[in-house]
Amino acid sequence: MKKIGLFYSHSTVKTAQIARKILQEFSDEEVEAVNLDEAWDDEFNKFDNFILGTATWFDGELPDHWDEIIPKINTIKFRGKKVAIFGLGDQKNYPDNFVDGIGLLAKVFEEIGAQIVGYTSTEGYTYGHSVAERDGQFCGLAIDFENQSRKSNERVKSWVEQLRREFV
Template identity: 55%
Template sequence: MSKTGIFYSFHTNKTSKVSEKIIEAFGRENLEVVNAEEVDEENFLKFDNYIIGVATWWDGELPNYWDEFVPAIEDLDLSGKKFAIYGLGDQKGYPENFNDGVGIFAELVESRGATVVGHTSREGYTYEGSRAECGDNEFYGLCIDQENQPRLTKGRVEKWVESLKKEFK
């Protein structure tokens, strides 16, 4: 398997918990874990495959640590690299921009030549709008709602990770 990094903020409670579930399902020995708050261009570019954790803040914004790294990403050539993106959102509390962070990040890396893998079904979610939507009935990545659907998280993570293992070969 190619070199894979998982990037998320170590200081986010819910995203960190979901990240640990992903790491456990993927196998810690198969991943390099990187704190998204400390990433730089050199460290970012050393991977072939990326698993990116991105929450959606406020009214559909990236968290500060990712938002501050966007200008650096905009200058990178990510051709040949694969990105799998997961995020947390609240489909009842923020139904008009549910998990927008996933879509914002997917659009960003695709614009730099990367391939986004790990699309998931939108079935089972109820919200008004989301930039995470792509295709007929898919999200760009794994959308988790710990506020309203915490019992579905483990199964969603395991199914997603199994698909990534095939994509990342």
């Protein structure tokens, strides 16, 4: 398996917590964490496999740190690269925008040629609408700290096993 770049903002609280769990599940040789707050083009060019972390903020939008870097990402070629996205959200308080950030990021990276991997089942979540949902699946891993924190470890564990198969 080629080395994976794990991109997330180190200044976030819950997204960073999940990123650290993902890191623990992989070995140091497999994954390198990159702080999105300091990431430049060369870091995006360095990997073929990516894990991206985002929360959903502002009722269905990406956090500022992603929004600010997207114009830069739009100039990079991602054809042949694989991208898996995990997203934090709150299905009880934001049922009509649950983990929209996953779907928004997936669209950005697909538009520059990436293949999105790491789809998961929507079973076990209760919400109305999500931009992350495609044909009954999330196009990434949805984590809800506010309402289902006890399920997070298991969800991360099985997603990492899945990514080991899907990243080659």
